Amino acid sequence: MTAKLSGIAASDGIAIAKSYLLVEPDLSFESKNISDADGEINRLSDAIDKSKSDLEMIKENAKKTLGEEEAKVFDAHLMVLSDPDLISSIENAIREEKINVETALQNATDTFITMFEAMEDNPYMQERAADIKDVRKRVLAYLLGVKLPSPATIDEEVIIIAEDLTPSDTAQLNKQFVKAFVTNVGGRTSHSAIMARSLEIPAIVGTKSITENVKDGDMLIVDGLEGEILINPSESELKEYKKKNEEYAELKKEWDRLVNEKTITKDGNHVELAANIGTPKDLIGVKENGAEAVGLYRTEFLYMDSSELPTEEDQYQAYTKVLEGMEGKPVVVRTMDIGGDKELPYLKLPNEMNPFLGYRAIRVSLDKDDIFRTQLRALLRASVHGNLRIMFPMIATLNEFRQAKTIYEEEKEKLTNEGIKVANDIQVGIMIEIPAAAVLADKFAKEVDFFSIGTNDLIQYTMAADRMNERVSYLYQPYNPSILRLVKFVIDSAHKEGKWAGMCGEMAGDQIAVPILLGLGLDEFSMSATSILKTRSFLLELDTNEMVELAEKAVNDCETAEEVIELVNKYTKK
Ligand code: PEP
Numbered sequence: 416m417t418a419k420l421s422g423i424a425a426s427d428g429i430a431i432a433k434s435y436l437l438v439e440p441d442l443s444f445e446s447k448n449i450s451d452a453d454g455e456i457n458r459l460s461d462a463i464d465k466s467k468s469d470l471e472m473i474k475e476n477a478k479k480t481l482g483e484e485e486a487k488v489f490d491a492h493l494m495v496l497s498d499p500d501l502i503s504s505i506e507n508a509i510r511e512e513k514i515n516v517e518t519a520l521q522n523a524t525d526t527f528i529t530m531f532e533a534m535e536d537n538p539y540m541q542e543r544a545a546d547i548k549d550v551r552k553r554v555l556a557y558l559l560g561v562k563l564p565s566p567a568t569i570d571e572e573v574i575i576i577a578e579d580l581t582p583s584d585t586a587q588l589n590k591q592f593v594k595a596f597v598t599n600v601g602g603r604t605s606h607s608a609i610m611a612r613s614l615e616i617p618a619i620v621g622t623k624s625i626t627e628n629v630k631d632g633d634m635l636i637v638d639g640l641e642g643e644i645l646i647n648p649s650e651s652e653l654k655e656y657k658k659k660n661e662e663y664a665e666l667k668k669e670w671d672r673l674v675n676e677k678t679i680t681k682d683g684n685h686v687e688l689a690a691n692i693g694t695p696k697d698l699i700g701v702k703e704n705g706a707e708a709v710g711l712y713r714t715e716f717l718y719m720d721s722s723e724l725p726t727e728e729d730q731y732q733a734y735t736k737v738l739e740g741m742e743g744k745p746v747v748v749r750t751m752d753i754g755g756d757k758e759l760p761y762l763k764l765p766n767e768m769n770p771f772l773g774y775r776a777i778r779v780s781l782d783k784d785d786i787f788r789t790q791l792r793a794l795l796r797a798s799v800h801g802n803l804r805i806m807f808p809m810i811a812t813l814n815e816f817r818q819a820k821t822i823y824e825e826e827k828e829k830l831t832n833e834g835i836k837v838a839n840d841i842q843v844g845i846m847i848e849i850p851a852a853a854v855l856a857d858k859f860a861k862e863v864d865f866f867s868i869g870t871n872d873l874i875q876y877t878m879a880a881d882r883m884n885e886r887v888s889y890l891y892q893p894y895n896p897s898i899l900r901l902v903k904f905v906i907d908s909a910h911k912e913g914k915w916a917g918m919c920g921e922m923a924g925d926q927i928a929v930p931i932l933l934g935l936g937l938d939e940f941s942m943s944a945t946s947i948l949k950t951r952s953f954l955l956e957l958d959t960n961e962m963v964e965l966a967e968k969a970v971n972d973c974e975t976a977e978e979v980i981e982l983v984n985k986y987t988k989k
C-alpha cells in the first residue's frame with residue numbers, strides 16, 4: 416500500500432518527481448583532546464578543499480539558474496575559506512590547545528562571528544558574520560561526513576520537502592527544476608504559500624510530519640488540488656495522476672481563452688479582477704492571466720531581497736517599472752509590511768513572542784519614519800508614470816491613518832517645492848485587516864479614498880488563530896458569518912461615502928466566497944494572478960441579483976461556515 420499524507424492545499428496543480436529533503440542536518444560533535452595535530456590539520460585542509468570545490472560548483476549553477484547578482488554570495492563564502500587569519504587561528508588552536516579540528520573550527524569561527532555581530536551599525540560586517548556561519552556549516556559537514564542540502568545546485572526535477580520555507584527561500588526556488596513543495600508547518604495564507612501560487616507550482620503546507628515520512632529521493636505525487644501526497648506510488652497510481660494532471664491542463668487551457676475578456680457577469684455587471692504581486696517580475700504573470708489592475712503590490716519583498724535598505728532610487732525604479740508595465744491601469748502599492756513572517760535581518764528588530772501581534776507594517780513605518788518617508792518619496796516621484804494608488808497596511812486606529820497621511824502630505828509638499836512633478840490624482844487608502852478598523856469602517860470611510868480588505872490577517876485576528884499554525888488552520892474560515900458580516904459592513908460603509916472597496920486577501924479568489932462577495936457589492940477582487948482566469952470563468956456564469964439574495968441569507972440566516980458552503984452550492988451548482 417502506498418503511504419499517503421495530507422495537508423493544506425496551498426497552490427493548485429499536480430507534480431510527480433523525486434523528493435529533495437531540505438532539512439538541517441545534525442552537525443553536533445564531541446570536543447576531544449588529540450595527540451596527532453598534523454592529522455587534524457590535514458582533515459581541516461581536506462574539508463576546506465572539498466568545500467571550496469562545492470562552492471565553485473554551486474556558484475556556477477546559481478549564476479545560470481538565479482543570476483549573477485544572487486551568485487555573488489558564494490564568492491563571499493569562498494573568501495572566508497581562503498582567509499589566512501581564520502585558518503591560522505584554527506591551526507594554532509589545534510597545535511597549542513591539542514583540541515580536535517571540529518572544536519577548533521567552532522571556537523575560532525565563534526570569535527569572528529561575535530566580533531562582527533557586535534558591529535551593529537555596520538551591515539557589511541554583519542553579513543560577513545552570516546557568511547562565516549554558512550561556511551562553517553559546510554566545512555563541519557565534511558568533517559563529520561554529513562550531507563548538506565544545497566538548493567542552488569538542484570539540476571533535476573524535484574519536489575522540495577522541508578519543515579518550513581521562508582518567503583525568501585521560496586523566492587529562490589527555480590521553477591524549472593522545483594516542481595512542488597511540501598512543508599510540515601504553515602497555512603493557506605502563510606507567505607510562502609502565497610508565493611507558491613505566484614510561481615505557479617503546486618504546494619501543500621501544514622502536513623505536520625512530511626519530513627519524518629519521506630526520505631531523500633523517494634518518488635512522490637503531490638496533488639495540490641486536494642492537498643494529498645503519495646509516497647512511492649504504484650504504477651497504476653502514477654497513471655491515474657498523470658491523467659488527472661492532463662485533465663487539469665485542459666481546464667487551464669479553457670480558462671486561458673478568457674485572457675483578453677472583461678469580467679462581465681451573466682446580467683452584464685462588470686467586476687474588476689486585479690492581481691497581487693511581490694516584485695516587478697510578477698508583471699509577466701499579471702499579463703498572462705489578464706488582470707485588469709494590480710490590487711496589491713507587496714513592496715516588502717523589495718526590502719527583503721536586499722542586504723540593506725533599498726535607496727529611494729532603487730525603489731523609484733521598481734515602482735516605475737510596475738506603473739509603466741500596467742499602462743495606465745490602476746496599481747495599488749502597499750507601503751512596507753515587514754514583521755510577522757516577513758523578516759528583515761538588517762533592521763535588527765528584536766525577537767518577539769507574537770510577531771503577528773507585534774512590531775509590524777505601519778507600526779514600524781510610523782516609528783522609523785525616515786524609512787517610510789524614503790518609500791513615500793519614491794512612490795510620489797514614480798506616480799507620474801501611471802495610475803498610482805497608495806495603501807497603508809495594518810491600520811488599527813484613525814490616528815495611525817492620520818499620522819501616515821500627514822507624513823505623505825509633507826513629503827508631497829517637499830517634492831513639489833523641489834520642483835519635482837507628482838501626479839495630483841493619487842488615491843490614498845488603507846487595508847482593512849484588523850477587526851478594530853473593520854468595526855469602525857464607517858468613520859474611516861469619511862477620510863480614506865478606498866478600502867482593501869486583507870482577509871488573510873482579518874481572519875487570523877478575528878478568529879484569534881495564527882495563520883502560520885497548522886494546528887489551528889481549521890479556524891481559517893472565510894465563510895464564517897462573523898467574517899461575512901465584517902466584510903459587508905466594510906463594503907457598505909465605503910459605498911455610503913462614495914468610496915470603493917476591494918479585497919486583496921486570498922478570500923477574493925476563493926470559489927465559495929466569490930459569489931457572496933459579488934452579492935455584497937465588492938468593487939475589486941485582487942488575488943494571486945494564477946487564480947484570475949478561473950475566477951473570471953466562474954463569474955461569467957453568475958447573476959448579480961441572485962447573488963445579492965444569497966449574500967443576504969449567508970449574512971443574516973446562516974450560523975456556521977458549513978451552512979454558508981451548503982447555501983452557496985445550492986445557488987451556484989445548478
Ligand atoms: C492580508 O492580510 O489579507 C493581505 C493581503 O496581506 P498579507 O497577506 O501580505 O499580510
Ligand code: MG
Nearest residue numbers: 848869871872
Ligand atoms: Mg496582511
